[in-house]
Amino acid sequence: MLRGSKVGLRARHEDDIPVLQAELHDDVVNHARAQSRPWRPITPGSKTAPFAVDDTEEGDVPFSVVELEGGTLIGAATLWGIDDHNRSAHVGLGLLPASRGKGYGTDVVAVLCHYGFVVLGLRRLQIETLSDNAAMLRSAERNGFVREGVLRSSAWVMGEWLDEVLLGLLVHDWKPDPQD
Numbered sequence: 001m002l003r004g005s006k007v008g009l010r011a012r013h014e015d016d017i018p019v020l021q022a023e024l025h026d027d028v029v030n031h032a033r034a035q036s037r038p039w040r041p042i043t044p045g046s047k048t049a050p051f052a053v054d055d056t057e058e059g060d061v062p063f064s065v066v067e068l069e070g071g072t073l074i075g076a077a078t079l080w081g082i083d084d085h086n087r088s089a090h091v092g093l094g095l096l097p098a099s100r101g102k103g104y105g106t107d108v109v110a111v112l113c114h115y116g117f118v119v120l121g122l123r124r125l126q127i128e129t130l131s132d133n134a135a136m137l138r139s140a141e142r143n144g145f146v147r148e149g150v151l152r153s154s155a156w157v158m159g160e161w162l163d164e165v166l167l168g169l170l171v172h173d174w175k176p177d178p179q180d
Helices: 014-025 029-035 102-118 134-142
Strands: 009-010 061-067 073-081 086-095 122-131 146-157 160-170
Touching: 009 102, 014 029, 014 073, 029 086, 061 102, 073 102, 086 102, 102 122, 102 134, 122 134, 122 146, 134 160
Parallel strands: 086 122
Antiparallel strands: 009 061, 061 073, 073 086, 122 160, 146 160
C-alpha cells in the first residue's frame, strides 16, 4: 500500500467494486462530470464494470483509496494514459460523497505524484478537470500543479458544454512531502 498522511492507495479488492459502482458510477450527474463519455447503466458483476480491474492493462494503474485510520474505503484513484516513451501520465480520482470536503483529495494527489515520479520514474503528470471543480483544482494546485490552459466548451455534461482546465506538474517542479 502507498501511504499519505490521511489515505492509503491499495489494490482494488473485489468487494470494493459494488461500493464504488453504487456511490460513484450509479450517480448519473457525478459520473457525467467525472468521465468524458456518457453514463450508461452497468450490470452488477459485469467484467466491463468501470471499477473492475484488468491487471494486464499496463497503461492504467487503478487504486482503491482507504482511510489510514480504520482502512475504510473512501474512493478510487488512478494514473491513466501512462506513456512510457514520453514518461507522462494523467491523474484521476473520485471520492465517495461522505468523504468529500475532508482534505482527502489533496492527499490522494500527493500519493499519486509520489507513485508517478518516484515509483514509475515519470517526468510529467497531468490533470484535466471541469473549470467549476474547485475541490480538484485546489487539490492539484496544493500539490504544485500549474494551470496550463483552458479547453473551452470541451466537455458535454448533462446537456451543456463546460470548460475544462488543464494542469501539469513536472518532476523537477514537484516538492514531495518530507515523508517521501
